[in-house]
Every structure is written in C-alpha cells, then in structure tokens.
Amino acid sequence: MDTHGDISEFLTTRRAKLTPAEVGLPDFGGRRRVPGLRREEVALVAGMSAEYYKRLERGNAKGVSDVVIDGISRALHLDDAEHAHLYDLVRAATPAPTRSNARGQLASLS
Incomplete structure (x- = not known):
C-alpha cells in the first residue's frame, strides 16, 4: 500500500x-x-500555512495532529466517512514508535 500516494490522491x-x-x-x-x-x-480555510498543507498533500504526514486533520476535513467539506478515511490514511503513513524506542524515551524522561 502506497500511503503517501493515497493521501495525495485523496486530498487532490x-x-x-x-x-x-x-x-x-x-x-x-x-x-x-x-x-x-x-x-x-x-490551507487558508483550514487555518494552516500553505507550505504545511503542500507537504501533507505530497504524502508527508509525519507528526500531523488530529487538529490539523479536523481543519482539513472542515475546509474540504468531508463527510464522516471521508474524515475517518483521511484520519486512517494519515495514521497509516505515520510510523509507530518501536517498542525499544518507546522504552528508551520513557527512560530518558526519568
């Protein structure tokens, strides 16, 4: 699955x-x-910079928050199913922290 291409196609x-x-x-x-x-x-209607939106539309979804997804959904008048699909695409494109990485982050907080 090409999540970067899927995000780009969906938003476009x-x-x-x-x-x-x-x-x-x-x-x-x-x-x-x-x-x-x-x-x-x-980007203007969603309340974000044009560069940030362009980056997202090119498939770079690293670190995209729920607030940003909500803003884009409102700007594009997405229905509930489309909003959920965008959310799923963005989450699929964001690498989950590995177990050892997460453990290392917790250790550094102590």
Missing part, C-alpha cells in the same frame, strides 16, 4: 470538487490551472 480529488465560493472565498474569475480549490486556498 477532494479539493477538485470545491469552488472558492463554496468555502467562502472570493472568486476573481479568470482561468484556473487546476480544477476546484488551489492548495493555498485549502
């Missing part, structure tokens, strides 16, 4: 379905190079 297809007007942004007309929202517009 969801933002292609929305227009700026649907998310409360002005539409200045003119030709758009991409269908739907631009990455920067999603």
Whole structure:
C-alpha cells in the first residue's frame, strides 16, 4: 500500500470538487490551472500555512495532529466517512514508535 500516494490522491480529488465560493472565498474569475480549490486556498480555510498543507498533500504526514486533520476535513467539506478515511490514511503513513524506542524515551524522561 502506497500511503503517501493515497493521501495525495485523496486530498487532490477532494479539493477538485470545491469552488472558492463554496468555502467562502472570493472568486476573481479568470482561468484556473487546476480544477476546484488551489492548495493555498485549502490551507487558508483550514487555518494552516500553505507550505504545511503542500507537504501533507505530497504524502508527508509525519507528526500531523488530529487538529490539523479536523481543519482539513472542515475546509474540504468531508463527510464522516471521508474524515475517518483521511484520519486512517494519515495514521497509516505515520510510523509507530518501536517498542525499544518507546522504552528508551520513557527512560530518558526519568
């Protein structure tokens, strides 16, 4: 399973379905190079930097919090099933700490 590619495809297809007007942004007309929202517009509505969103859309989900997932879900108007799917994709792309690594972290806190 290519989780990085899956995250990218999922987010790209969801933002292609929305227009700026649907998310409360002005539409200045003119030709758009991409269908739907631009990455920067999603980031603006989700309340994060455009660079952070771009990194996530490229599949780099390391350290992404639930708050960020919630913001993206709201910005892209995801339903409950889509939100859960995005959450699962992000968690699958985030490496879980190994047992020895977790034990080492606990020892360093003592």
